[in-house]
Amino acid sequence: MHMKLAEMNRETLEAFQASCQQAYAAFQAANLKLDMSRGKPSPEQLDLTEGMLTCLADDDYRAADGLDCRNYGCLDGLPEAKTFFAPMLGVSPDELIVCGNSSLNIMYWTMSLAMTNGVLGSKPWGKYDKVKVLCPVPGYDRHFAVSEFLGMELVNVPMLADGPDMDMVERLVAEDETIKAIWCVPMYSNPGGVVYSDAVVKRFAALRPKAADFRIFWDNAYCVHHLTDNPPVQANLLEEAKKAGNEDICYLFASTSKITFPGSGVAMIAASEKNIQSLKKALSYATIGFDKLNQLRHLRFFGGKFENLTEHMKKHKALIAPKFEIVTHTLEKELGALGIANWSEPVGGYFISFNQKGCAKRIVQLCKEAGVVLTGAGASFPYGVDPEDENIRISPTFPTEAELQKAMDVFVCSAKLAAAEQALA
Amino acid sequence: MHMKLAEMNRETLEAFQASCQQAYAAFQAANLKLDMSRGKPSPEQLDLTEGMLTCLADDDYRAADGLDCRNYGCLDGLPEAKTFFAPMLGVSPDELIVCGNSSLNIMYWTMSLAMTNGVLGSKPWGKYDKVKVLCPVPGYDRHFAVSEFLGMELVNVPMLADGPDMDMVERLVAEDETIKAIWCVPMYSNPGGVVYSDAVVKRFAALRPKAADFRIFWDNAYCVHHLTDNPPVQANLLEEAKKAGNEDICYLFASTSKITFPGSGVAMIAASEKNIQSLKKALSYATIGFDKLNQLRHLRFFGGKFENLTEHMKKHKALIAPKFEIVTHTLEKELGALGIANWSEPVGGYFISFNQKGCAKRIVQLCKEAGVVLTGAGASFPYGVDPEDENIRISPTFPTEAELQKAMDVFVCSAKLAAAEQALA
Numbered sequence: 001m002h003m004k005l006a007e008m009n010r011e012t013l014e015a016f017q018a019s020c021q022q023a024y025a026a027f028q029a030a031n032l033k034l035d036m037s038r039g040k041p042s043p044e045q046l047d048l049t050e051g052m053l054t055c056l057a058d059d060d061y062r063a064a065d066g067l068d069c070r071n072y073g074c075l076d077g078l079p080e081a082k083t084f085f086a087p088m089l090g091v092s093p094d095e096l097i098v099c100g101n102s103s104l105n106i107m108y109w110t111m112s113l114a115m116t117n118g119v120l121g122s123k124p125w126g127k128y129d130k131v132k133v134l135c136p137v138p139g140y141d142r143h144f145a146v147s148e149f150l151g152m153e154l155v156n157v158p159m160l161a162d163g164p165d166m167d168m169v170e171r172l173v174a175e176d177e178t179i180k181a182i183w184c185v186p187m188y189s190n191p192g193g194v195v196y197s198d199a200v201v202k203r204f205a206a207l208r209p210k211a212a213d214f215r216i217f218w219d220n221a222y223c224v225h226h227l228t229d230n231p232p233v234q235a236n237l238l239e240e241a242k243k244a245g246n247e248d249i250c251y252l253f254a255s256t257s258k259i260t261f262p263g264s265g266v267a268m269i270a271a272s273e274k275n276i277q278s279l280k281k282a283l284s285y286a287t288i289g290f291d292k293l294n295q296l297r298h299l300r301f302f303g304g305k306f307e308n309l310t311e312h313m314k315k316h317k318a319l320i321a322p323k324f325e326i327v328t329h330t331l332e333k334e335l336g337a338l339g340i341a342n343w344s345e346p347v348g349g350y351f352i353s354f355n356q357k358g359c360a361k362r363i364v365q366l367c368k369e370a371g372v373v374l375t376g377a378g379a380s381f382p383y384g385v386d387p388e389d390e391n392i393r394i395s396p397t398f399p400t401e402a403e404l405q406k407a408m409d410v411f412v413c414s415a416k417l418a419a420a421e422q423a424l425a
Numbered sequence: 426m427h428m429k430l431a432e433m434n435r436e437t438l439e440a441f442q443a444s445c446q447q448a449y450a451a452f453q454a455a456n457l458k459l460d461m462s463r464g465k466p467s468p469e470q471l472d473l474t475e476g477m478l479t480c481l482a483d484d485d486y487r488a489a490d491g492l493d494c495r496n497y498g499c500l501d502g503l504p505e506a507k508t509f510f511a512p513m514l515g516v517s518p519d520e521l522i523v524c525g526n527s528s529l530n531i532m533y534w535t536m537s538l539a540m541t542n543g544v545l546g547s548k549p550w551g552k553y554d555k556v557k558v559l560c561p562v563p564g565y566d567r568h569f570a571v572s573e574f575l576g577m578e579l580v581n582v583p584m585l586a587d588g589p590d591m592d593m594v595e596r597l598v599a600e601d602e603t604i605k606a607i608w609c610v611p612m613y614s615n616p617g618g619v620v621y622s623d624a625v626v627k628r629f630a631a632l633r634p635k636a637a638d639f640r641i642f643w644d645n646a647y648c649v650h651h652l653t654d655n656p657p658v659q660a661n662l663l664e665e666a667k668k669a670g671n672e673d674i675c676y677l678f679a680s681t682s683k684i685t686f687p688g689s690g691v692a693m694i695a696a697s698e699k700n701i702q703s704l705k706k707a708l709s710y711a712t713i714g715f716d717k718l719n720q721l722r723h724l725r726f727f728g729g730k731f732e733n734l735t736e737h738m739k740k741h742k743a744l745i746a747p748k749f750e751i752v753t754h755t756l757e758k759e760l761g762a763l764g765i766a767n768w769s770e771p772v773g774g775y776f777i778s779f780n781q782k783g784c785a786k787r788i789v790q791l792c793k794e795a796g797v798v799l800t801g802a803g804a805s806f807p808y809g810v811d812p813e814d815e816n817i818r819i820s821p822t823f824p825t826e827a828e829l830q831k832a833m834d835v836f837v838c839s840a841k842l843a844a845a846e847q848a849l850a
Contacts, residue, residue, distance in 0.1 A: 038497065046495045053481045053718070061478065070471045070686040072463065100525055105712040112711075115541050116551060116575050124576070126541060126551040142710075149710040150541050151549070261495040264718040285567075285574040286537075287530040291716065293478070293689040 004339035005419050017420035023413045024370065032371030034407040039190070039350035040398040041258055041316075048315045049260045055300040061293065069292035076280050080304060081266070081295040087306045089220060089252045090236040091270040097279060100290040103255035103267035107217060108146050110251055110269065111181070113282055114215065115150050120248065120278055122213035125180055126151070134172065134182035136164035138353060138380030138391045140190040143183040143219065154382030155179070159192055163200035173209035181215050187234055188222040191353040191380055191393035193346025198235040205240030207249060216250040222349040223254055224313050227321045231348060238270065247272035256298060258350065259309065259316075266298050323396040326404050327352050334412035340419040343394075352394040353380075359418040360389045366414035372407045429764040430844055442845035449795065449842055452835045457796030459832040464615070464775035465823040466683055466741075473740045474685045480725040486718065494717035501705050505729065506691070506720040512731045514645060514677045515661040516695040522704060525715040528680035528692035532642060533571050535676055535694065536606070538707050539640065540575050545673065545703050547638035550605055551576070559597065559607035561589035563778060563805030563816045565615040568608040568644065579807030580604070584617055588625035598634035606640050612659055613647040616778040616805055616818035618771025623660040630665030632674060641675040647774040648679055649738050652746045656773060663695065672697035681723060683775065684734065684741075691723050748821040751829050752777050759837035765844040768819075777819040778805075784843040785814045791839035797832045 008016060061070050063078045076082075077098025086093045099106050113119075115126040125131045133147040136159045144154055155172070158165045164184070173179050184204070186196040196204075204216055218237050241247045248271075256265035271279065302308040328345050331354070335341050341356035356363065360377035367374050375393040378384040394411070396404055433441060486495050488503045501507075502523025511518045524531050538544075540551040550556045558572040561584045569579055580597070583590045589609070598604050609629070611621040621629075629641055643662050666672045673696075681690035696704065727733040753770050756779070760766050766781035781788065785802035792799050800818040803809040819836070821829055 040497055043493060043496075046493065049495070050483050053483055053486065054479060056478045058475050058478055068468060068471065070474075070688055071468075072465055072682075072687040074688075101716045102712045102714075108711040112537055112541055116537055124551065126549065142713075146710050149707070257497075261718065262497040263495055263499075263714055264716045282574070285571050286533040287527045288567075289527075289688055291526045291689045291719065293686065294716070294719070 002337045004337065005423060006339060008423070010424070013420060013423055017417065017424060020413060020417040020420055024366065024417055027370040027410045027413060030371075032406060032410065034371060034399055034403050035373045036395050036399060036407055037373045037375050038398070039258075039395045041262060042319065042398050042400070045316055045319055045397070046261060048312065048319075049301065052260055052297055052301045055297055056293065060300070061296070063292070063296065069296050072288050074292055075283055075287070075289050077268075077290065078292055078295045078299070080299055084299055084302070084304055084306060085266070085268050088223060088254050088309075089268065089270040091238055091252065094273055095238065095276055096268055096270045097276060097283070098290070098295055099267040099269065101257075101264055101267065101294070103219070103221065103253045103257065104142055104146075106267050106269050107143070107219065107253055109286065110279070111146055111150055111217070114180070114213070117282065119213045119215060120274065125213070128178065130178050132176065132179045134169060134179060135382045136182070136184065136189070137382070138191055138386075138393070139183060140185055140219070141375075141379040143217070144382045147181070147183070148383070152180070156382060157182075159189065159194055161194065163194060163196035166200055166203045170203065170207065173207055173211070173214060175210065177210040179209065180211050180213060181217055183217050183219065185219050185221060186237070187220060187232070188225060188346055188349025190221070190349065191344075191351035191391070193344045193349050193351060193353065195232045195234060195347070201235040201237055202240050204250070205237055205246060206244040207246070214249065218250050218252045220252055220254045221258070224310060225258060225316070225350065226313065226348045227317055227324060228347045238272065242272075248275055251275065259312065260298065260301070264294060266295055320397050323401060323404055324352065326401060327394055327396045327408055330405070330408040330412055335415060338416065338419065341415060350395060350397055352396065354392045354394055355390045356415055356419065357388050357390045358422055359415065360386055360392050362418040362421065363392060363411070363414045366417060367410055370410045370414065372410045427762045429762065430848060431764060433848070435849070438845060438848055442842065442849060445838060445842040445845055448838045449791065452795040452838060455796075457831060457835065459796060459824055459828050460798045461820045461824060461832055462798045462800050463823070464683075464820045466687060467744065467823050467825070470741055470744055470822070471686060473737065473744075474726065477685055477722055477726045480722055481718065485725070486721070488717070488721065494721050497713050499717055500709055500712070500714050502693075502715065503717055503720050503724070505724060509724055509727070509729055509731060510691070510693050513648060513679050513734075514693065514695040516663055516677065519698055520663065520701055521693055521695045522701060522708070523715070523720055524692040524694065526689055526692065526719070528644070528646065528678045528682065529567055529571075531692050531694050532568070532644065532678055534711065535704070536571055536642070537575055539605070539638070542707065544638045544640060545699065550638070553603065555603050557601065557604045559594060559604060560807045561607070561609065561614070562807070563616055563811075563818070564608060565610055565644070566800075566804040568642070569807045572606070572608070573808070577605075581807055582607075584614065584619055586619065588619060588621035591625055591628045595628065595632065598632055598636070598639060600635065602635040604634065605636050605638060606642055608642050608644065610644050610646060611662070612645060612657070613650060613771055613774025615646070615774065616769075616776035616816070618769045618774050618776065618778065620657050620659060620772070626660040626662055627665050629675075630662055630671060631669040632671070639674065643675050643677045645677055645679045646683070649735060650683060650741070650775065651738065651773045652742055652749060653772045663697065667697075673700055676700065684737065685723060685726070689719060691720055745822050748826060748829055749777065751826060752819055752821045752833055755830070755833040755837055760840060763841070763844065766840060775820060775822055777821065779817045779819055780815045781840055781844065782813050782815045783847055784840065785811060785817050787843040787846065788817060788836070788839045791842060792835055795835045795839065797835045
């Protein structure tokens with residue numbers, strides 16, 4: 001069938017729907033049970049980190065300076081862990097705090113801290129009647145959820161091909177003092193896979209918000225998670241912000257959750273030295289220190305050399321790039337000619353963003369009823385409301401290639417069926 | 426010299442002071458460098474946990490139900506970790522969340538959460554103009570600091586021999602709606618070593634505060650840290666609160682920081698099922714999960730049997746009880762007859778509380794100038810203000826016995842010198 005759905009007459013459409021229904025019934029009969037709901041590494045990816053669980057010996061617990069990593073102390077991370085991880089966010093070791101196992105937790109903490117204590121001595125955000133956060137959409141549901149939970153109002157900003165709509169961002173932050181933050185995943189955005197252009201990064205760096213306590217939450221979760229051999233090189237936000245005399249405007253985050261172990265990785269936050277000093281002071285109330293032995297494990301596993309980490313990422317790529325291809329290939333083959341949908345073809349990150357106007361909920365429901373669990377429709381939008389009911393986040397990494405192919409067969413069948421239903425309604 | 430200082434005439438006092446000064450000068454000349462500032466286990470204690478760093482193998486990463494502990498998931502702790510740790514706080518596994526490496530962090534989070542989101546749907550504490558917390562004194566400086574940092578007002582409550590002054594606690598919480606919390610270390614209080622009596626525990630359990638969102642922060646940090654073979658058995662707060670139909674009033678905390686590794690232990694929070702459900706919901710915004718591999722390490726190291734943990738604590742006792750004896754023996758021998766000071770003789774925990782009216786700051790200063798760092802005078806009180814300038818927290822666990830003896834020699838000399846200065850002033 002090489003005809004656009006929009007060009008089909010009613011009779012053709014009905015035949016098309018019937019054939020979709022038949023295929024769908026066969027999938028239902030197969031009793032599939034596949035989960036593509038979250039961006040989760042596969043067991044094979046975790047096996048790449050073989051050796052991490054055993055790389056410390058009973059007498060290997062000292063940092064380079066002799067510090068006993070088993071004991072209390074060293075609030076902001078081992079010095080050599082800072083040196084090791086600094087290149088990941090492109091900052092100097094002094095601009096980095098190496099934390100525990102969860103960057104989401106550090107983001108939550110940083111935003112919660114702004115609510116209780118403000119930033120750099122400002123009035124606590126929680127003391128305002130209304131505080132807003134800008135949410136480029138589609139975006140990461142957990143980011144939006146953190147802000148909503150903490151009582152902030154979520155404001156949609158469209159994501160364009162080179163990053164968030166900066167005309168809108170600049171206008172909004174300049175005129176509305178209640179806007180205190182924006183969430184960004186600058187490289188391989190979740191779910192769109194968008195790589196913010198250098199121009200966008202520089203406009204972020206030069207932002208002059210009405211609220212002096214405005215912060216960019218720059219979640220560089222996928223900064224080393226490339227799907228190509230020649231990954232894009234992106235301008236560094238903190239560096240650009242310094243050039244603009246604006247270095248206190250941003251917090252940068254990353255973690256090894258999708259490099260080593262998602263449950264037992266190492267998270268980090270980077271910022272200007274002034275911000276870092278303030279965060280360290282606040283941190284001294286919140287903990288005595290993070291798990292230094294796990295930082296040491298990471299140092300040992302990678303031999304303390306960052307290039308070993310980037311080499312390690314190539315092994316991840318070898319495992320997951322074929323899965324991304326299964327998704328895009330199946331979408332192109334089955335939906336390409338119909339003209340009903342579009343999707344991203346990311347060169348990094350963990351997701352493929354799929355759009356089919358007015359059909360997202362129905363597709364997710366159809367998939368679910370055929371045993372394929374997807375991220376809920378609307379999840380990529382504040383309050384779970386996708387205004388066009390069009391976006392679905394596809395997470396191809398966890399299933400095996402065979403499972404993924406099956407799941408995508410169900411997906412494209414569901415997409416076609418939903419389109420036919422819509423056209424005939 | 427077997428004479429009370431108060432009974433000395435001026436001539437005797439001057440001779441006493443001169444001999445103290447001479448001894449003190451000798452200590453200064455010795456260029457000591459000893460740190461007794463924090464309750465920190467010694468390296469020998471950490472060696473007791475030998476095997477923990479190597480007890481997981483590359484193919485040993487699954488929980489009992491097959492869960493891959495390397496990956497995301499399992500927000501509230503491994504089921505078998507809950508079962509294993511539940512006896513520590515005397516609760517059921519359903520009343521427990523097994524967390525990351527820091528109970529202080531979970532206490533901070535719980536209180537910060539009350540500030541941003543209230544408790545069980547109440548108005549966020551941060552939305553009030555004034556919120557107060559009761560602080561039994563002397564107490565743990567980091568508890569008080571958390572509340573002060575979050576903007577709460579700290580209210581002193583005297584610690585008696587069997588726990589906080591409950592008459593005052595009951596009166597204050599009944600009449601003042603702005604009092605939202607109290608900090609407690611119920612067994613081997615920090616620094617006094619006080620074991621709250623069952624009567625006190627029951628009065629806590631039956632509290633009827635004016636503020637419905639009042640919470641008891643029950644930090645059972647030393648619940649298995651005994652210094653005797655027949656440790657006291659204490660009524661369980663959550664159990665008693667249930668009997669009183671008051672089970673939502675408390676949060677219980679503990680950790681393995683002083684059981685296994687201070688930097689890489691496992692922390693936990695227990696509470697009523699209603700509180701736990703609410704905390705789990707809140708936690709789902711703050712993290713995807715804690716480090717399950719480290720929970721697994723603890724399970725493997727202790728063979729999954731809680732009695733192995735309590736046996737393990739006897740090895741700690743064997744190492745630290747002699748240190749407590751050095752402190753109390755030296756104090757008794759050198760200061761006992763003078764009648765200038767009193768001190769605790771705890772049967773558990775990590776501290777000895779020393780009191781000498783009007784002399785705490787001077788003693789800490791004298792010790793420091795002779796190379797012995799103590800916890801700052803006043804640290805055990807809100808805002809660092811000890812109204813009587815009398816209390817010093819002695820932390821005997823970290824130094825070797827020889828170092829500790831030297832440090833205590835400096836300490837008693839400084840105490841005598843301060844007393845003589847005071848008497849002659």
